[in-house]
Amino acid sequence: MTAAADCALDMRGISKTFPGVKALSDVNFAVRFGTVHAVVGENGAGKSTLMKVLNGSYAPTSGTIKVGGAEVRMRRPADAQALGIRMVHQEINLVPDLTVAENVYLGRMPGRWSFLRKGEMVRKAAAVLDELGAAINPRERLGNLSISQQQLVEIAKAYAAQPRIIVLDEPTSSLSEHETAALFRILRKMRDDGIAIIYISHRLKEVLEIADEVTVLRDGSMIETRPTEGITAAQMIRLMVGREVSNVFPKSPAEIGESVLRVERIGDGTRFRDVSFDVRAGEILGLTGLVGAGRTEVARAIFGLSRLVEGTVSVNGRKVSINSPSQAVKAGIAYVPEDRKGDGIVPGMSIRENISLPILRRLSRFGRIKRGADRALAADYVKQFSISPPDGERRINLLSGGNQQKAVIAKWLAAKPSALILDEPTRGVDVGAKAEIHNIIGQLVAGGMAVVMISSELPEILGVCDRVVVMRDGHACEPLEPAELSEERIMALATGEEMA
């Protein structure tokens, strides 16, 4: 096989400029058939832009693209698909109201004279799902499936199109370990079939496990492409951030004071009950557990987003009755939700407007917002949290995930709460921003705030939190004291497998 025929994709000198921003500069990126090629980099490094160029969503400002050795020009996603390039997005991009089979063959359903051949389609979809080892009924309505099943349907859809190049963007972000292992089996099979697989992930351990080659992007430039053989995660991180990530979870020891937020035997009647814990000033209490254990439900109920049917909540020793978020804010509780895009930010507004949203009353006089105070407040937080770009007037949805998260935290700090609940604050943000968010949390507790942090990542929980509450099936364990904290202990409590 010649070198040219071996080369599935060859992107040369790709640049992409948006008004005011150079998203990609002179990137070279080549992938061979029959290999898994990982692309890593911090959020905002240019991975998504590069992939959007590859799937025809963006036209590159300059550069050439060769697919299978022939130079191509792609103007829209359909062009890329015609060339055998398929994307599997991180966010599920399927049609909830159609069946699984219809989704697998979306845009190219089999038929004659536009009459759908349903039997044939269902049979073929079942065969593809079967080949991928996914036990999913092709006749089921897609919206009734779990997120991880939908993710598998997304992969089946790409695979059914018999692509030459398949791009997977964070495919494991909603998969369990078991499902991830199954996905890797599928990927290896596809690789052995000669498909070129581009694998984008933040999870470096997975990259090392599945990829043959890895390309590191940083700030819109290609830093290096090399075989994964002989590279360590530490080396990859260095290439990604361009600096040493020193202390992993920098927690400055804060003085622990009085109990600030105390919940006693709370329950919502369905998803959790008899949950008790307290968190003291200067303390970070971790709240963890498996998916569906009820962590987010507890947080939402405390913040007044859903109703408690039993138990009490007290703040600073006083019992409070909270039925709405505004009462929670008044009582001194703030909540940074898990679903940043849906609940955390107001996308069309600027950073400044987002930050001052909960405290507009304080910033206004006779109903008029004091512009100066508003600007000064936003500028303070932008600087304190090093939100990038440092421009309070920038629309918040144009920021990277990590910077959006920092702005959301800033928003609640402006309200000066005494207790802050963070729900998966570092989910989906990159390595550098993660460290910065941990830093910010450290500063907050140093200033005497009480923090409850919900996280699924054990290393984060162990590294950041002072005490940890583990939830399982709507029940919470007694808080684990520092001496009891270990990965094994938490896993045992989370899964209900008591240790000997």
Place this chain on the structure above:
Amino acid sequence: MRFLALASRHRVVIILGLTLIISALVVPGYFSASTLGLGLDRAATIGLIAIGLTVLLIAGQIDLSGGAVFALAGIVSVILQREIGILPAAIVGILAGMLAGAINGALVVGLKVNSLVLTLATMLIFRSLAHWITNSQPVSGADIMLSLALAKIYLDVFTIRSALFIILIVLLHVWLTRTIPGRNVFAVGSNPAAAKESGIASDRIVFLGFVFAGTLAGLAGVLQSLVTNTGSPVFGSELTVAVIAAVVVGGTRLGGGRGSALGTLGGVLTIGSLTIAMEFQSVPAYVQQVVSGLILILLVVLDRAVTTKGRAPGTRPALVRDNPITQGGNT
């Protein structure tokens, strides 16, 4: 819970059944063939427009201008009768509806604007055009005999208009469930981004959806003007609300992606039988509208109660053991 979900799925049947039972109790002789035929004929006008609107709502769009197009198409067909003959005039009237739909579609797709606002604007324009053309006076047609033929009841139940409606509903059902373009309409309404990414020509589907809706509103308007031998600029001014009510009663989701022809049939029959029952009891027209409105509110509330409670649990990642940072910690 399961009962509620089941009730929600078959709610059209339940609502229609309740309406018929109550009507039969209140109105003597309600189930006589002539009453049913009358109700069906009345429902057919709503129904023809509802067919177009069903497709549009499934595709995630809405058309408020149906009632105005209905009036305009009728006027066009009546005015032209003396000059070019009844049948050609009728065809031109339907084409006028088609053109109005094409204008709606081209503007929504071309300007990428919200169809609710846009068709609100074109509704005003089409309605005003109808007044302008006629100097706000009703116009009458050339031949009363045709009206009588159209109003005649065949097989004890059907008029030409209601038969046409039933045939089109069946065709719509086949089209929505059995054809690829039909399924693609659901995709476009349910998740436009996914549809586009999969190479479905969303813009063309939306445009043709508006053309289809306009054509059917035009057809309904022409039939109405032929039956009454009159074209009036005030025809159909309350029709839009009744049509939306009928489609939504039939289980079509306002947000797009869900709906069915048979549901719309049920919704149209419900609104039709309700109207007839109330007319037989001499309930004034404005009270009838109040009842339609209340039913709509009831349905929306019922719908929400069922869908939010039955929603799948939140989605979060499984407990992740490994993390790039700790791995990078030079262990």
